Amino acid sequence: MIIEQVQVISNQQIADATYEMVLKAEMATKMKPGQFVNLKVEGFLLRRPISICQYDQFNHTFTIIYKVVGDGTQKLTTLKVGDFLDCMGPLGSHFPIEAQTTALLVGGGVGVPPLYETAKQLLAVGTQVQVVLGFADAQAAFYIDEFEQLGATVYVATDNGTLGTHGRVTNVIAEQQLTAEYVYACGPEAMLRVLETRFEKGYLSFEARMACGIGACMACVCKDREDTDLYYRICKEGPVFPVGKVGF
Amino acid sequence: MDLAIKLPGLDLKNPIMPASGCYGFGREFSELYDLSELGAIMIKAATPTARFGNPLPRVAETPNGMLNAIGLQNPGVDKIMATELPWLAGYDVPIIANVAGSTLEDYVHVAKTISQAPNVTALELNISCPNVKEGGIAFGTCPETAALLTKAVKEVSSVPVYVKLSPNVTDIVAIAKAVEAAGADGLTMINTLLGMRLDLKTGKPVLANQTGGLSGPAIKPVAIRMIHQVYPHVKIPIIGMGGISTAEDVLEFLYAGASAVAVGTMNFVDPYICPNLIAELPATLKKYGLTSLEEAIGRSHRS
Numbered sequence: 001m002i003i004e005q006v007q008v009i010s011n012q013q014i015a016d017a018t019y020e021m022v023l024k025a026e027m028a029t030k031m032k033p034g035q036f037v038n039l040k041v042e043g044f045l046l047r048r049p050i051s052i053c054q055y056d057q058f059n060h061t062f063t064i065i066y067k068v069v070g071d072g073t074q075k076l077t078t079l080k081v082g083d084f085l086d087c088m089g090p091l092g093s094h095f096p097i098e099a100q101t102t103a104l105l106v107g108g109g110v111g112v113p114p115l116y117e118t119a120k121q122l123l124a125v126g127t128q129v130q131v132v133l134g135f136a137d138a139q140a141a142f143y144i145d146e147f148e149q150l151g152a153t154v155y156v157a158t159d160n161g162t163l164g165t166h167g168r169v170t171n172v173i174a175e176q177q178l179t180a181e182y183v184y185a186c187g188p189e190a191m192l193r194v195l196e197t198r199f200e201k202g203y204l205s206f207e208a209r210m211a212c213g214i215g216a217c218m219a220c221v222c223k224d225r226e227d228t229d230l231y232y233r234i235c236k237e238g239p240v241f242p243v244g245k246v247g248f
Numbered sequence: 249m250d251l252a253i254k255l256p257g258l259d260l261k262n263p264i265m266p267a268s269g270c271y272g273f274g275r276e277f278s279e280l281y282d283l284s285e286l287g288a289i290m291i292k293a294a295t296p297t298a299r300f301g302n303p304l305p306r307v308a309e310t311p312n313g314m315l316n317a318i319g320l321q322n323p324g325v326d327k328i329m330a331t332e333l334p335w336l337a338g339y340d341v342p343i344i345a346n347v348a349g350s351t352l353e354d355y356v357h358v359a360k361t362i363s364q365a366p367n368v369t370a371l372e373l374n375i376s377c378p379n380v381k382e383g384g385i386a387f388g389t390c391p392e393t394a395a396l397l398t399k400a401v402k403e404v405s406s407v408p409v410y411v412k413l414s415p416n417v418t419d420i421v422a423i424a425k426a427v428e429a430a431g432a433d434g435l436t437m438i439n440t441l442l443g444m445r446l447d448l449k450t451g452k453p454v455l456a457n458q459t460g461g462l463s464g465p466a467i468k469p470v471a472i473r474m475i476h477q478v479y480p481h482v483k484i485p486i487i488g489m490g491g492i493s494t495a496e497d498v499l500e501f502l503y504a505g506a507s508a509v510a511v512g513t514m515n516f517v518d519p520y521i522c523p524n525l526i527a528e529l530p531a532t533l534k535k536y537g538l539t540s541l542e543e544a545i546g547r548s549h550r551s
Contacts (some may be wrong), residue, residue, distance in 0.1 A: 001279075003520070040522060045517060046309045052491075072309075171295055211303040212516035215276045216514070218321045221300075221305040227299060231321075 001214065002027050006087040007053060009040060009074045012145040016139035017068045020053070027089055031055045033097065033117040034205055034240045037064065037089030038213035044072045047088060049210050049235070051186070053113035054120065065142065066083040087221040092211050093240045095184050096205050102112055103202075104180035107150070107168050108187030112143060112206060118184055119152050127187040128179060131155065133222070134169035134187070138162035170194045179226050183243065191248050202243045208234040249309060249530040253287075253541055255369035255485050255507055256433040258342050260287040263541060264498070264526045267512035268293060268346035268412075268522055269318065273332040274339075277515070278370035280344065281523050283339040290436075290510055291332065293348040293374050296357050298324040302379065303456035308445045313464030313491070315443050317379040317457035320348050324356045333365045343367045344410065348374040355387075360404035370407050373432075376414030376439035378461045380502060388414040388439075391426035398430035408433035410487060413478075415470055416442050424478040435478065436472045436487040437512065438471045464513040465491040472504045479505025480549060493517075495525055495532035502544035 005095040006025035014020045027037075031052055038047035048066075068074050079085065095118045103122050107115045112133050119129050135141040137160045147154045156164030157172045165172045167219035169191060172178070183202030185195050192204045208220035215236030222238075224230035226246040232238055232246065251262035268290040283289065296544045301321030308315045322328065333424075336343055345362045349355045357369055375388030375397060387397050392407050394411070402409050409429040413420060414430070415438040424435055440461025445454040453459070471490025479486060488506030492498060493514045515519045538544050 003518075040517070044309065045312055045513075046307075046314055047517060137305070141380070192489055209307055211307045211520070214271045214519060215308070216519075217270065218272070218301065218318045220304070221317065221321065223300070231300060 001088060001091060002030070003088045004085065008081055008083045008085065010081060011077070011079050012096065013077075014065070015142040016137075018065060018140065018142055019068070020063060020065050021076070021079070022061055023085065023159055024061050025087060026060055027087070028055045028060045029057045031057070031062060031090045032094035034123055035090040035092050035158070036112045036239065037087050038091060038182055040086035041072045041075050043075060045196065046211055047213060048072050048076070049213050051114040054117040064196070065110070066246045067110050067213070071093070084087070088213060092235055093238055095205070095240050097121045097125060100127045100181045102130070102180040103182045103184060104173075104199075105129060105131045106173070106183060106185040106187070106191070107132070108169055108191050109110045109136070109140070110198035110220065111185070111207070113186030113196065114186050115184065116143060116146065119147060119150055121149050129153070130180060132169045132172050133156065134158070134191070135163070136160070183231050189248065196243055203240050204243060204246070205239045205240065206234050206246065207239070210235050249533060249539070251526070251529060251541055253507060255487075258288055258344070260508055262287045262344070262526050262529065264529070264532050265290055265344070265500070265506035265510050266515055266522055267510035268374070270512040270515045273328070274336060277519060280308045280519055283336070283538065284341050285523050286341050287508060288338065288342045288344055290344045290372055291328070291336070292322055293320050293346040293377065294325045294328050294362055295320055295484070296325055296350050296354050298322065298327065304551060305454060305456055308454040308460065310443070310445060310462060310464070311466060313462055314465030315445055315455060315460035315462055316440070317455045317460035319379050319457065320377060325361050326378055329362065329365055333367060337367045342369040344370045344372050346372045346412070347401065348373050348377060352397055355397055356400050356404050359401040359409070363405040363407045368407060370433070371401070371405055371409045373401055373409055373411045376403055376412050377412070378416065378440060378442045378459065379457060385414050385416060389417050391422045394423050395426040395430035398427045398432050402431040410434040410436045411441055413474075414439050415474055420474050421478055421481050424482050426448065428482050428484050432484060434485045434487065435482065436489065437478065438467070439531055440473055441467055441470065446516055463491065465493050466486040467491045468497060472500055475501065475504040475506055476548060479546060493521070495528040498525060498529060498534060499532055499544060501550040502541070503546070505546045505549065507545050
């Protein structure tokens with residue numbers, strides 16, 4: 001983990017209340033798919049944990065996709081090209097990249113971004129990748145073309161049916177009878193819980209409110225599935241856990 | 249400039265230490281800097297048995313502060329004695345063990361046990377945690393109860409006992425005097441202020457525990473006021489805490505009457521805050537015409 005002043009290369013809206021920001025950072029060389037950064041936003045005390053969407057270790061850049069959910073993320077949208085941001089990272093565990101025959105990547109809303117670098121790297125090692133993306137509606141959807149351009153097969157679900165399957169990502173999986181050797185997922189707990197009933201192998205990335213992002217404050221803990229005395233910090237041992245490890 | 253200061257049980261290289269509950273047992277920060285640089289470490293509260301703490305969400309941001317309701321999550325005193333304290337013994341730094349519980353017997357048991365650890369040189373009696381159903385703040389809001397608990401813990405502790413005061417009281421001086429009379433060797437103040445935030449969509453509290461403890465720069469003036477109020481009425485030293493984020497803040501706490509300070513919430517924002525403050529303190533003292541730490545302590549009260 002390092003703390004660095006990273007520079008904004010671009011910051012633009014890509015969907016309803018959703019922004020993509022590219023940052024110039026030395027720490028890009030240390031990043032792994034599924035990790036996150038903790039950003040200090042001027043005028044706010046606590047840092048904002050945001051997942052890493054993709055990175056370029058040669059050009060020392062990385063991309064985040066964030067949703068405006070409050071005053072802090074609203075403030076992020078005002079950053080201009082050339083502005084600096086106090087950034088801590090990369091943090092947390094990552095999606096292991098191993099060559100498998102098939103992988104199903106499932107993301108809901110702001111759970112979609114970390115799957116992009118993961119898809120890219122899985123495809124690079126020869127894994128056949130299918131992606132299921134879930135959004136509130138067509139206006140909130142993003143990165144569908146980007147995933148397709150990587151060479152993944154993409155399915156979409158929207159809550160109101162304005163794009164793709166009407167319903168949740170789990171409806172798409174059932175409807176299309178999608179199977180894979182491994183699942184890689186990021187999104188709300190309810191979604192992860194359903195996926196655990198369908199897949200025995202894979203990795204799930206959890207979301208939680210955090211304060212420190214480095215394992216000190218105990219704000220984002222979850223329990224082990226078997227051992228009730230054992231707990232994990234989503235920011236430190238997570239956010240990515242193997243299927244079956246976390247007790248809901 | 250020499251920043252060393254001696255307090256009961258504490259031979260401090262400098263007056264800066266991380267506050268309990270904001271630093272775990274130091275492991276995460278040991279990856280970033282040498283823990284031996286610190287004046288002391290106030291480790292996370294210990295209870296007789298392991299506690300998982302409160303349901304999530306446990307934190308919420310507020311203007312210049314945060315609310316937390318962790319709920320004293322800790323592995324229990326025996327595990328802390330077996331794993332965390334021996335690990336911390338690898339560093340040249342005195343440990344202040346924060347003692348918590350639900351009953352008087354809990355506090356006595358934890359204090360007796362943990363004060364035996366060779367590197368625990370002082371206890372911090374947590375009678376001010378606002379986030380547990382029993383114990384905690386219930387012991388810290390009534391002078392008689394606070395005194396009773398202090399006396400009981402003093403009888404079994406083999407190291408000096410500091411009592412951590414709650415700001416959620418009408419007369420902090422009365423509590424301070426009561427625990428001093430009961431044998432406290434020092435005071436640490438302040439713990440968090442009880443607060444709440446509501447979700448604008450649901451109208452319900454953001455924290456699962458409903459209420460939480462407010463900390464961060466927002467509470468600094470309250471801490472300064474309370475230390476300033478207590479200082480003239482007690483002979484025992486005060487370790488001050490509450491929203492410290494700069495070396496100037498440290499100076500303000502010293503002026504109010506603190507002999508040393510603890511940094512809490514800001515460890516979450518800048519994990520290097522403690523070593524940074526230690527490095528900046530001599531120049532800051534000098535900037536305001538001070539040639540020693542002693543000159544700053546209680547300055548506000550001298551003519």
